[in-house]
Amino acid sequence: MSTRNEADVDWFALASYRSGEGGAVRPALVLDHGRVHDLAETQSALGYGALDGSVDDLLADWPRTLEALRSLVAAAQARPDALTEIPGGADRLAAPYRPARIFAATSNYVDHADEMGTVLAAKANSRPYVFMKADSSVIGPGETVEMPETSEQVDWEVELAAVIGTGGRHIPVDEALDHVVAYTIINDVSARDLNMRDDFPFKFDWFRGKCFDTFAPLGPWLVPAGCMPDPQSLALRLAVNGEVMQDAKASEMIFTIAEQIAYLSEILTLRPGDLIATGTPDGVGMGRGVYLKSGDVMRAEIEAIGVLENPVR
Numbered sequence: 001m002s003t004r005n006e007a008d009v010d011w012f013a014l015a016s017y018r019s020g021e022g023g024a025v026r027p028a029l030v031l032d033h034g035r036v037h038d039l040a041e042t043q044s045a046l047g048y049g050a051l052d053g054s055v056d057d058l059l060a061d062w063p064r065t066l067e068a069l070r071s072l073v074a075a076a077q078a079r080p081d082a083l084t085e086i087p088g089g090a091d092r093l094a095a096p097y098r099p100a101r102i103f104a105a106t107s108n109y110v111d112h113a114d115e116m117g118t119v120l121a122a123k124a125n126s127r128p129y130v131f132m133k134a135d136s137s138v139i140g141p142g143e144t145v146e147m148p149e150t151s152e153q154v155d156w157e158v159e160l161a162a163v164i165g166t167g168g169r170h171i172p173v174d175e176a177l178d179h180v181v182a183y184t185i186i187n188d189v190s191a192r193d194l195n196m197r198d199d200f201p202f203k204f205d206w207f208r209g210k211c212f213d214t215f216a217p218l219g220p221w222l223v224p225a226g227c228m229p230d231p232q233s234l235a236l237r238l239a240v241n242g243e244v245m246q247d248a249k250a251s252e253m254i255f256t257i258a259e260q261i262a263y264l265s266e267i268l269t270l271r272p273g274d275l276i277a278t279g280t281p282d283g284v285g286m287g288r289g290v291y292l293k294s295g296d297v298m299r300a301e302i303e304a305i306g307v308l309e310n311p312v313r
Contacts, residue, residue, distance in 0.1 A: 036089025108279025115287030248281030
């Protein structure tokens with residue numbers, strides 16, 4: 001089932017939030033770019049009951065989930081008086097889900113490669129460079145990024161993240177976006193001084209520099225692909241303490257989202273729920289000689305998705 005550029009009833013998103021009942025995480029429906037509603041309570045109020053389980057469960061059965069969500073959103077638009085927002089909903093959001101596998105593209109914007117001193121081959125003579133981040137690195141909106149004592153160069157990286165809904169192997173580029181069910185924001189926090197090693201002949205250590213707990217803020221929610229404009233045209237921005245550091249367009253990627261999906265599927269079978277962090281533009285701290293410090297607040301923003309804000313300690 002295609003999910004690309006479809007005429008959904010309107011913008012909506014799936015989220016997870018911490019309820020008042022012992023802080024249990026529950027799924028939520030987000031309307032109008034920010035109104036957060038408990039999913040189960042919304043269904044009950046509107047006489048629907050097709051959606052059950054966590055956001056992870058809903059992603060695993062996406063074609064049925066999407067059809068049910070469209071019907072629910074249409075009903076919500078027809079009867080807005082029946083809906084109740086979660087009090088302080090935006091402040092209670094958790095990571096929208098926890099991807100089992102996070103594939104992350106590096107040096108995928110020319111200006112970012114330049115600021116890092118990376119010399120790239122011509123695209124015609126190259127392939128995407130991908131590493132993996134740990135699922136234990138994932139935190140949600142408002143949660144704190146913990147800086148390791150072993151690093152003095154903790155850095156930010158706003159990235160557009162694509163969530164796979166229909167798995168597959170050897171996916172053609174022209175069909176790749178049909179395998180994406182949603183988009184969200186990821187901040188690929190990186191300990192730059194731990195990415196390099198001199199005790200082995202292998203000079204780069206992406207695992208050590210990228211996989212600390214809390215190093216993958218994710219959210220604020222998942223926007224279905226059919227609710228988005230062309231994802232390759234979206235604007236990305238990141239500010240630290242209100243000062244804009246990164247400001248670019250996804251159109252500046254070297255390898256497009258579709259090309260990254262096709263490349264990954266040459267190597268392994270993509271699965272529902274896999275997340276692809278598609279690379280960061282220029283403006284990172286290392287390119288400026290400025291790094292995060294305790295008390296800083298990062299604000300990552302992507303057009304048509306929303307804002308992901310996280311403090312640093």
